[in-house]
Amino acid sequence: MSDVVSIEEYLAVMEVKLRYLPKKEQQQHLNEIKDELLSLKEEMVSDVGYKVESAEQKALESFVAVDTLAKEIVDQYNKEQNDYFSGKNIGFVFITGSLLSGSAVLAFPIYYGGIDGSLAGTLGAHSLKLLIALSFLFLYFPTRFNAERMKIFRFARIGIIGILVIPIGAFFLSTFQSDGVPLFSFYYLIGYLIGWSILYYAITRLYKRAWITVAMNG
Structure with missing residues (x-):
């Protein structure tokens, strides 16, 4: 490659081009690329017979151009993200979202110290949504997990x-806002x-059973 002169420079350019990826995934790609380039450099010395000074440049010349490889990595990442929220998984996203929102709303009476008519209506609606989400999650999806749904489920579990x-x-x-511990809120x-x-x-x-299912089918 003529545009970079060292492995360190290649990795620095790649890091900039992958800056929009999650840090952990970005670092994983950089480590893999570094290992591959160092391995190529060693091969140039031991197998081909290049001197150490020129082996690194030859390794870079035989490797994928930084722009090309970065585009492939980013395109693959974007495709995976789109798959998570594609039509085949949007139902599962809705189910896990309903699970989280329903669980959050059910905690509101703790703050208010009671349940009035308005809050009762909100709790009823979210309780129904939570029950429907749980029914689909435990009755429909257990045999329909895939790698994309497992990632969504992992974030929902967190x-x-x-x-x-x-x-x-x-x-x-x-x-804090009461004179003592509000009994309703406590119970x-x-x-x-x-x-x-x-x-x-x-x-x-x-979650554990689903991982086994995905592993056996994968």
Whole structure:
């Protein structure tokens, strides 16, 4: 390659071109490219007989142009992202999104210290959406997982853990704004955490089974 003169420069240019990829994925590509280039350099010395000084340049000349390789990596990444939210997976995205939003909304009474008519309507709608999402997740999707859905499910599983911030934070805010510990909020929080624990346990078991299914079919 005439536009870069060293492996370090090739990697520096590649890092810039891959800057919009997630950091972990970007670093994985850079490590793989570095290993491949160093391996080519060693082959130029040991097998072809080039001197160390020229072996690196020869390795770069025989390797894929940095612009070409970067475009292939970015295009593949964009294709994978589009696949996650394509028609074949949009239903699963909706199901996991309903699971997260429903779980979050059900924590609202902890902050308000009760359930009035307006909040009851909101809770009813989101509870129904949550039940429908759970029905599809545990009755329809267990035998229909693929690699793309597993990645979506992994983020949803992490999101379920993060949702715990809402009920716990709501309880502390409610307590702070009251003269003492609000009993409704306290008992509701206990019930919420019990329900959350059951849900997380069930989702974790489904996640592990789904990985086995994907591995066996993959």
